[in-house]
Amino acid sequence: MRKNIVALLVVMILSANLFYGCGSSSDLAVNKASTESAKSGDKKTVTIGYLPITHALAVFAEKELLDSEDGDITIKLEKFSSWSDLMDALNSGSIDGASVLIELAMGARSQGIDLKAVALGHKDGNVIVTSEEIQTAADLKGKTIAIPSTQSSHNILVQEALAGAGLTIDDINVVQLSPTEMPSSLASGSIDGYCVAEPFGAQAVSQGFGHVLYYSEDLWEDSFCCGLVLHESAIESLGSDAVNTLIEKYYEAGSSLHADDAQTIAESYLGQDEEVLQTSLQWIHYDDLEITPEGYQVLYDKVIEYGINDNPPTYEEFVYQAE
Numbered sequence: 001m002r003k004n005i006v007a008l009l010v011v012m013i014l015s016a017n018l019f020y021g022c023g024s025s026s027d028l029a030v031n032k033a034s035t036e037s038a039k040s041g042d043k044k045t046v047t048i049g050y051l052p053i054t055h056a057l058a059v060f061a062e063k064e065l066l067d068s069e070d071g072d073i074t075i076k077l078e079k080f081s082s083w084s085d086l087m088d089a090l091n092s093g094s095i096d097g098a099s100v101l102i103e104l105a106m107g108a109r110s111q112g113i114d115l116k117a118v119a120l121g122h123k124d125g126n127v128i129v130t131s132e133e134i135q136t137a138a139d140l141k142g143k144t145i146a147i148p149s150t151q152s153s154h155n156i157l158v159q160e161a162l163a164g165a166g167l168t169i170d171d172i173n174v175v176q177l178s179p180t181e182m183p184s185s186l187a188s189g190s191i192d193g194y195c196v197a198e199p200f201g202a203q204a205v206s207q208g209f210g211h212v213l214y215y216s217e218d219l220w221e222d223s224f225c226c227g228l229v230l231h232e233s234a235i236e237s238l239g240s241d242a243v244n245t246l247i248e249k250y251y252e253a254g255s256s257l258h259a260d261d262a263q264t265i266a267e268s269y270l271g272q273d274e275e276v277l278q279t280s281l282q283w284i285h286y287d288d289l290e291i292t293p294e295g296y297q298v299l300y301d302k303v304i305e306y307g308i309n310d311n312p313p314t315y316e317e318f319v320y321q322a323e
Contacts, residue, residue, distance in 0.1 A: 044072060044242050046097065050079060051099075051197070052269065054198040054199050054280050054281065057262060057266060058250060058257065060077070062075060078095055093231045096231060104149060114232035116229065117319050118227075119289045120226070122289070125225070126157055127212045129212060131186065131209070134213060137162060141171050144174075145174055146176070147174060147176060147196065148179055153299075157195050158172075160219040161213070187210075198280040199270070203276050205279060222295065224299045240322070255287045263278065263281060
């Protein structure tokens with residue numbers, strides 16, 4: 001009798017395992033995914049790369065905005081220390097998007113990388129900072145000027161300044177330095193000036209060893225510089241509705257970046273001196289960040305004129321069009 005009971009129990013256990021084993025792995029995976037999805041509120045996470053500069057403030061502000069709302073999208077920020085490292089990650093699709101020098105993204109697109117610019121990073125906000133002895137663009141002749149990349153609006157702005165004085169890029173010594181190196185290089189006298197993302201121009205001005213030779217709007221009004229760029233694989237994964245929402249919230253966040261809010265976010269994400277940030281934020285604004293065909297055409301012409309990109313992508317090829 002006891003043997004029969006044991007045998008019956010064995011049969012029941014085996015039957016149960018067979019029953020639950022049919023599709024059990026997939027069912028458990030679905031249940032686990034459903035549980036994790038429920039915990040995250042079904043939010044889609046967009047990983048955005050950035051360098052710690054004021055030009056990325058609209059991305060920081062959007063993250064704050066999305067985190068405060070019960071929406072379907074959230075931003076995960078990934079910090080980089082150089083444009084080359086950031087572009088490697090963006091080009092490979094390791095990150096979904098980035099706040100990046102728009103000329104670098106245009107260059108990648110020209111080489112066949114599937115990138116789309118969805119918005120500007122800011123308007124204006126670049127300065128050419130020099131030592132005190134340089135008072136006019138003509139004084140730049142023979143001097144050493146630093147820029148962060150040859151593929152940058154900083155390169156364009158320097159060449160615009162030179163052109164105004166009847167000079168060309170061949171009349172100066174151009175070096176590429178990381179933004180963080182430029183203020184100390186100017187202070188030591190190893191360079192005579194630089195044009196770079198903020199707040200590094202403001203550092204030299206605030207500390208008294210540099211002065212502003214040109215504001216970007218003096219040379220190119222509403223100049224393009226950084227852009228919010230997405231990899232097309234991320235656009236396909238997110239879907240048009242989510243991408244459109246991401247862009248709309250980005251515009252909204254940029255429009256909200258007035259003096260006090262911008263200062264608070266900059267201090268939180270950049271950890272720079274308060275006075276330096278106050279100076280820097282006087283030179284930049286984040287409203288109206290749409291990439292218009294007219295504005296892009298100006299950029300398109302300038303990158304060709306100044307030898308930055310001989311075959312830049314057209315507006316239709318490079319700029320995301322909302323569906």
